[in-house]
Amino acid sequence: MNIADYLPVWGRLTEAQRAVLESSAMQRRIGRGEVLHSGAADCTGLILVLSGQLRAYIVSEDGREITLYRLFERDICLLSASCIMRSIQFDVVIEAQKDSDIVIIPSEVYKRVMEESAPLANHTNEIMASRFSDVMWLMEQILWKSFDRRLAAFLLEESVLEDSDSLSITHEKIGNHMGNPREVVTRMLRYFQSEGMVRLSRSMIELADKQKLRTVAGE
Amino acid sequence: MNIADYLPVWGRLTEAQRAVLESSAMQRRIGRGEVLHSGAADCTGLILVLSGQLRAYIVSEDGREITLYRLFERDICLLSASCIMRSIQFDVVIEAQKDSDIVIIPSEVYKRVMEESAPLANHTNEIMASRFSDVMWLMEQILWKSFDRRLAAFLLEESVLEDSDSLSITHEKIGNHMGNPREVVTRMLRYFQSEGMVRLSRSMIELADKQKLRTVAGE
Numbered sequence: 001m002n003i004a005d006y007l008p009v010w011g012r013l014t015e016a017q018r019a020v021l022e023s024s025a026m027q028r029r030i031g032r033g034e035v036l037h038s039g040a041a042d043c044t045g046l047i048l049v050l051s052g053q054l055r056a057y058i059v060s061e062d063g064r065e066i067t068l069y070r071l072f073e074r075d076i077c078l079l080s081a082s083c084i085m086r087s088i089q090f091d092v093v094i095e096a097q098k099d100s101d102i103v104i105i106p107s108e109v110y111k112r113v114m115e116e117s118a119p120l121a122n123h124t125n126e127i128m129a130s131r132f133s134d135v136m137w138l139m140e141q142i143l144w145k146s147f148d149r150r151l152a153a154f155l156l157e158e159s160v161l162e163d164s165d166s167l168s169i170t171h172e173k174i175g176n177h178m179g180n181p182r183e184v185v186t187r188m189l190r191y192f193q194s195e196g197m198v199r200l201s202r203s204m205i206e207l208a209d210k211q212k213l214r215t216v217a218g219e
Numbered sequence: 220m221n222i223a224d225y226l227p228v229w230g231r232l233t234e235a236q237r238a239v240l241e242s243s244a245m246q247r248r249i250g251r252g253e254v255l256h257s258g259a260a261d262c263t264g265l266i267l268v269l270s271g272q273l274r275a276y277i278v279s280e281d282g283r284e285i286t287l288y289r290l291f292e293r294d295i296c297l298l299s300a301s302c303i304m305r306s307i308q309f310d311v312v313i314e315a316q317k318d319s320d321i322v323i324i325p326s327e328v329y330k331r332v333m334e335e336s337a338p339l340a341n342h343t344n345e346i347m348a349s350r351f352s353d354v355m356w357l358m359e360q361i362l363w364k365s366f367d368r369r370l371a372a373f374l375l376e377e378s379v380l381e382d383s384d385s386l387s388i389t390h391e392k393i394g395n396h397m398g399n400p401r402e403v404v405t406r407m408l409r410y411f412q413s414e415g416m417v418r419l420s421r422s423m424i425e426l427a428d429k430q431k432l433r434t435v436a437g438e
Contacts, residue, residue: 088348088351089355115337116337117337121340121344122334125344126305128348129347130306130308131351133308135355136308136354140279
């Protein structure tokens with residue numbers, strides 16, 4: 001494991017900063033389903049994903065969950081170190097979706113380096129802006145588009161029409177059917193895939209969990 | 220106008236950094252209803268609010284609006300300078316809600332200083348984390364809280380902001396703030412009236428029983 005591969009600004013840190021990050025970093029293997037972080041009070045640290053998959057979600061008072069984003073190999077989880085910024089005032093849960101290898105950099109160590117390093121602080125800004133954008137996208141989908149419902153319903157209907165759970169249809173064509181740009185279709189299909197509802201391959205969409213698709217479609 | 224009063228990290232910038240920010244800052248007076256910024260492609264700059272009130276909102280394809288947050292005296296608007304971070308991938312509109320005095324620091328100037336100043340980059344992080352938290356709160360309201368709770372909370376908040384128990388605001392406008400059609404607002408307000416919580420008259424909403432509203436709001 002080499003932190004340099006995960007932090008693009010590594011080369012712009014001083015030798016002392018690199019040493020302090022490296023010596024504090026702890027590698028861990030976590031099992032599928034393990035909760036790594038829960039709520040703003042919990043301050044696990046910055047998590048680098050070496051392999052596997054993590055999921056960040058919020059939970060309602062009555063126990064409903066909604067996925068905010070997933071983290072894959074080479075992604076960095078910032079909200080698990082939420083205490084490095086006092087303005088983060090919301091609770092997320094971070095859970096391993098698959099068996100994963102991760103590296104944890106303790107929050108106070110990361111914070112100390114970030115406070116003196118402009119490159120690291122700016123990079124952290126970019127990570128946060130990227131998660132912020134994910135959440136805004138999700139909110140717009142939920143608020144206005146109901147595109148998830150419409151796309152799930154479309155896939156189920158196609159599957160009946162074709163009498164098959166493997167659909168040979170391009171994202172472009174789906175977009176034409178539904179009046180959305182191809183990029184929007186691709187993005188939502190990837191979201192479905194990360195939720196285990198479909199499997200995507202070259203020009204094929206396989207309906208992997210029709211029950212879940214029906215729930216999303218509101219059927 | 221003294222930027223030092225608005226940027227708490229002012230004293231930790233170098234003299235050259237302060238000079239470049241100061242010489243680029245432009246003071247402007249904007250009228251109620253004026254749109255300052257619209258969409259990610261628009262890169263107005265960092266806005267410091269000297270007086271008045273700004274509103275940040277998103278708009279659906281069919282023209283519905285929902286307020287993300289408001290900015291008051293001494294607040295800083297970061298999303299109007301969204302191009303300083305390439306990871307911000309969503310569109311907001313920033314509009315003056317009241318006649319306002321603002322200072323604009325051009326994006327490229329702010330970005331240049333932020334890239335070399337760890338204190339400014341860290342402060343920018345805090346501003347973004349704070350807006351991110353606002354949006355997360357809103358999403359939770361929309362996802363999980365019922366509309367009666369949200370509307371009661373909105374009326375109480377407005378009453379504090381306007382320093383009055385008589386609100387001169389249309390149902391349409393409330394709907395825009397909350398991402399609901401006007402009819403839904405009117406219906407819920409009538410329900411509140413029948414419960415003795417508000418009194419409705421032409422374009423006025425009087426908070427008649429704030430204790431009961433607080434109970435509904437879950438406060």
